[in-house]
Amino acid sequence: MGNLVEIRNVSKVYERGKQKVEVLHHVDLDIAQGDFLALMGPSGSGKTTLLNLIGGLDSPSDGSIAVGGARIDKLGQGALAKWRAANVGFVFQFYNLLPMLSAQKNVELPLLLTKLSAAQRKKNASVALQLVGLADRASHRPTELSGGQQQRVAIARAIVSDPSLLVCDEPTGDLDRQSAEDVLGLLQTLNREHGKTIVMVTHDPKAAEYARQTLHLDKGTLVEQSAHA
Amino acid sequence: MKYFHLVWAALFRRKTRTFFTIASVLAAFLLFGLLNAVRVAFTSGSDSLAGNERLVVASRFSIMTGLPLSLKTRIAAIPGVKSVGHENWFGGIYQDPKNFVFSFAVDDDYLAGNTNIVLSPEQHKAFTDTRDGALVGSALAARYHWNVGDKVPLQSQIFPRKDGDKTWPFTIVGIFQAAKDAPDGTNEMFFLHWEYFDEANMYSQHEVGWYVVQLSDPNQADAIAQQIDALSANSAHETKTQTANAFNASFAKQIGNIGLIVEAIMAAVFFTLILLTGNTMAQAVRERIPELAVLKTIGFTNRSVLGLVLAESILLLLIGGVIGMAIASALAPALTKGSGGMVRLPPIGAENWIQGIVLMIVIGALVGALPALRGMRLKIVDALAGR
Numbered sequence: 001m002g003n004l005v006e007i008r009n010v011s012k013v014y015e016r017g018k019q020k021v022e023v024l025h026h027v028d029l030d031i032a033q034g035d036f037l038a039l040m041g042p043s044g045s046g047k048t049t050l051l052n053l054i055g056g057l058d059s060p061s062d063g064s065i066a067v068g069g070a071r072i073d074k075l076g077q078g079a080l081a082k083w084r085a086a087n088v089g090f091v092f093q094f095y096n097l098l099p100m101l102s103a104q105k106n107v108e109l110p111l112l113l114t115k116l117s118a119a120q121r122k123k124n125a126s127v128a129l130q131l132v133g134l135a136d137r138a139s140h141r142p143t144e145l146s147g148g149q150q151q152r153v154a155i156a157r158a159i160v161s162d163p164s165l166l167v168c169d170e171p172t173g174d175l176d177r178q179s180a181e182d183v184l185g186l187l188q189t190l191n192r193e194h195g196k197t198i199v200m201v202t203h204d205p206k207a208a209e210y211a212r213q214t215l216h217l218d219k220g221t222l223v224e225q226s227a228h229a
Numbered sequence: 230m231k232y233f234h235l236v237w238a239a240l241f242r243r244k245t246r247t248f249f250t251i252a253s254v255l256a257a258f259l260l261f262g263l264l265n266a267v268r269v270a271f272t273s274g275s276d277s278l279a280g281n282e283r284l285v286v287a288s289r290f291s292i293m294t295g296l297p298l299s300l301k302t303r304i305a306a307i308p309g310v311k312s313v314g315h316e317n318w319f320g321g322i323y324q325d326p327k328n329f330v331f332s333f334a335v336d337d338d339y340l341a342g343n344t345n346i347v348l349s350p351e352q353h354k355a356f357t358d359t360r361d362g363a364l365v366g367s368a369l370a371a372r373y374h375w376n377v378g379d380k381v382p383l384q385s386q387i388f389p390r391k392d393g394d395k396t397w398p399f400t401i402v403g404i405f406q407a408a409k410d411a412p413d414g415t416n417e418m419f420f421l422h423w424e425y426f427d428e429a430n431m432y433s434q435h436e437v438g439w440y441v442v443q444l445s446d447p448n449q450a451d452a453i454a455q456q457i458d459a460l461s462a463n464s465a466h467e468t469k470t471q472t473a474n475a476f477n478a479s480f481a482k483q484i485g486n487i488g489l490i491v492e493a494i495m496a497a498v499f500f501t502l503i504l505l506t507g508n509t510m511a512q513a514v515r516e517r518i519p520e521l522a523v524l525k526t527i528g529f530t531n532r533s534v535l536g537l538v539l540a541e542s543i544l545l546l547l548i549g550g551v552i553g554m555a556i557a558s559a560l561a562p563a564l565t566k567g568s569g570g571m572v573r574l575p576p577i578g579a580e581n582w583i584q585g586i587v588l589m590i591v592i593g594a595l596v597g598a599l600p601a602l603r604g605m606r607l608k609i610v611d612a613l614a615g616r
Binding site: 052058084086098100109112 | 231232234239241520523524526527528529530531609610
């Protein structure tokens with residue numbers, strides 16, 4: 001299977017006042033289409049920075065990033081926003097749902113950027129909620145849902161526009177064990193049955209076991225790779 | 230329109246804060262609606278065509294200073310003068326001081342030349358033949374249920390009768406309608422005989438308040454005005470002659486520069502409103518930085534975020550402003566009715582509404598600009614990390 005993500009010689013430098021901090025050093029990485037990759041490493045190792053670069057939320061200081069053949073490091077802000085809307089779904093540690101909207105409306109958000117009709121948007125959002133097992137909670141607001149349910153709504157929002165790539169930043173970091181297993185099981189299903197390519201940052205080795213392979217970063221460099229059964 | 234629910238939900242994220250902000254916007258535009266109507270009321274009718282065909286001759290010093298009756302024939306003798314009428318301010322009230330009546334003592338020539346009122350020959354004759362006769366506007370008659378033949382006592386606030394009694398008895402001999410292009414308030418007027426007033430009042434004899442001069446050719450207005458003023462130059466009763474439009478405007482200015490006062494009040498109100506709503510919007514956006522970052526993460530462009538915040542700010546102003554102006558629209562006629570004619574606020578018309586809505590949009594854009602720029606410029610990774 002071909003590579004969906006190709007990262008070549010990528011470095012990322014942040015400027016903190018007059019000081020320059022190099023967070024990633026000359027990283028090379030290929031992620032195959034349909035892969036489920038866990039990124040692990042200590043705090044400050046560059047996991048989230050790498051995830052942000054793959055998801056097009058940030059740009060590298062040096063090197064190239066191609067996703068699905070598109071050189072996203074070359075895109076301007078507006079083009080990058082459109083690219084994200086069409087190609088990437090995001091799942092965050094703290095769900096980041098809009099509190100004043102119902103679950104249904106939260107899931108519909110990415111579809112507002114498409115040309116779909118209101119009826120079609122509603123239908124697609126309902127299908128996504130059904131897929132994550134929350135069809136009966138469509139009218140509930142985030143504050144009326146448990147943490148696990150909120151994260152499943154966030155996953156529904158991430159997949160509603162059918163992106164090829166899901167990037168997940170500590171998706172189980174704020175959940176109890178049972179809810180975490182539910183969410184990880186759901187991500188695994190999306191990977192295995194729906195062919196989504198998933199890149200997930202986690203501190204939890206048990207969460208990483210749900211992935212097909214795990215990459216370890218330390219001080220901005222890839223140090224180890226392990227495959228799972 | 231597909232983003233409307235998003236804007237609406239963001240606006241009412243903090244209901245109490247939004248409610249109070251809308252209430253302050255409402256109060257500001259309620260004031261705007263009413264004060265603008267006051268300004269219009271004081272300046273209306275000051276540019277009518279008929280107002281440029283008539284000259285008003287009053288004392289150079291004050292309209293409360295009388296002019297000699299003898300001036301009338303001298304003015305009438307000037308070439309280009311069609312007719313000369315005169316009137317005095319009577320200042321009547323009916324039964325209660327709050328029931329103010331716009332009453333004037335007028336002569337026959339004034340009535341004959343007044344194109345602002347529609348009067349039948351029979352009514353005119355009845356007025357001429359009745360010493361204590363009065364002609365009243367239809368709106369005034371309707372308010373107090375007056376009919377032709379009714380005996381009506383008015384109290385003059387300025388002129389008592391020779392026996393010291395301030396009450397003047399009148400007999401209503403006609404009810405007139407305002408002409409099509411007459412100034413606002415014409416239907417509220419009350420006319421009494423100048424001869425009756427002149428003979429019976431305690432203070433002024435053979436003095437008129439001001440002359441109203443009809444011209445054969447309005448283009449000669451300036452030249453004739455100069456000739457009229459020349460008649461009494463260097464005398465004890467120098468005159469100032471101006472078109473009726475200019476006279477009406479200066480009459481309103483006796484009370485003060487209403488336009489300037491209204492503009493000053495509105496400037497203060499809107500300045501405060503800008504600070505208040507600007508602070509509210511800044512706070513609202515500051516609280517929602519992570520949410521705006523999420524929108525940008527899922528693909529909303531910088532320009533979309535800018536548009537959403539600006540739309541929210543403008544919607545806030547429009548909700549409060551439209552409700553405020555609507556209340557002002559309902560209040561203006563009620564105030565006019567309740568004041569017994571003392572205050573005649575015109576309806577809040579299309580021009581006021583257009584001015585109001587433009588103001589709402591401009592203020593909305595102004596107070597939303599900085600928060601919207603902040604939302605537009607935020608860096609996703611920093612905002613998501615809470616930096």
